[in-house]
Amino acid sequence: MSHNGGAAYGPNEPTSFGLQPPRPQPHAASHEGGPYGVGDGNPYAQPTQANPYAQQPPAPRTPPQAPHGQSAQPSPPAQPDPGAGRLVAGRYRLLSKLGHGGMGTVWRAKDETVDREVAVKEPRIPDHLPDQERANAFERMRREARAAARLDHPAVVNVHDVAVEDGQPWIVMEFVQGRSLGEALKEGTLGVRDAARIGLEVLGALEAAHAAGILHRDVKPDNVMLGRHDRVVLTDFGIAQIEGETNLTDTGGFVGSPEY
Numbered sequence: 001m002s003h004n005g006g007a008a009y010g011p012n013e014p015t016s017f018g019l020q021p022p023r024p025q026p027h028a029a030s031h032e033g034g035p036y037g038v039g040d041g042n043p044y045a046q047p048t049q050a051n052p053y054a055q056q057p058p059a060p061r062t063p064p065q066a067p068h069g070q071s072a073q074p075s076p077p078a079q080p081d082p083g084a085g086r087l088v089a090g091r092y093r094l095l096s097k098l099g100h101g102g103m104g105t106v107w108r109a110k111d112e113t114v115d116r117e118v119a120v121k122e123p124r125i126p127d128h129l130p131d132q133e134r135a136n137a138f139e140r141m142r143r144e145a146r147a148a149a150r151l152d153h154p155a156v157v158n159v160h161d162v163a164v165e166d167g168q169p170w171i172v173m174e175f176v177q178g179r180s181l182g183e184a185l186k187e188g189t190l191g192v193r194d195a196a197r198i199g200l201e202v203l204g205a206l207e208a209a210h211a212a213g214i215l216h217r218d219v220k221p222d223n224v225m226l227g228r229h230d231r232v233v234l235t236d237f238g239i240a241q242i243e244g245e246t247n248l249t250d251t252g253g254f255v256g257s258p259e260y
Helices: 131-149 181-185 192-211
Strands: 092-100 104-111 116-123 159-165 168-174 224-226 232-234
Touching: 092 116, 104 168, 116 131, 131 159, 131 168, 181 224, 192 224, 192 232
Parallel strands: none
Antiparallel strands: 092 104, 104 116, 116 168, 159 168, 224 232
């Protein structure tokens, strides 16, 4: 699942990345001690810090001086995300926010029963919605879990559980270590080989979904995760349509992201 949960993507961003010639890449330094180890082989799962244009290391910045007679004030410590530390369904401890979208907030969490990290999607339903619309929103969350759980494909996010807290469904998924394709594209165009590899993985996930009677309906870079060992993961089945189930979208209504 995405860790950004479907954040809006700019309408002027290019959508055809594999058709441009690859840019020559500078020699990237190895990342000792990073989350992917040395030579992981995926330049998009973790950005490099090499600067090919810097001839010499930048001079260290001098911290701003406090006015005469006043002592410098230390920076305030980072505040934890509101809700961090909460225990959901007596099992899942929320640690930090990964992202949010129109239907929910995605948390990094710990499954205290089996001692592993997971991603938990919290429903975000406005209180002012009529009862029927709230019920439809909760049903979409349940369908998202059912849609992903029906698929057995390495490029589809794994769903572990649907926990019920205060009558609301929380989707518990695998925690994919990496970043979204949308984040990688903010740094520049993909090379031809990487664009083809990622595209084929996403197509494989969609082929498996369609064979199971599931339409994703919101495929975009922010919903594609680039994980460790070159793994590509399609996430966020929140507005997927499952064959044989009642459509929750109003007739003539629009679903998905307009720019895609």
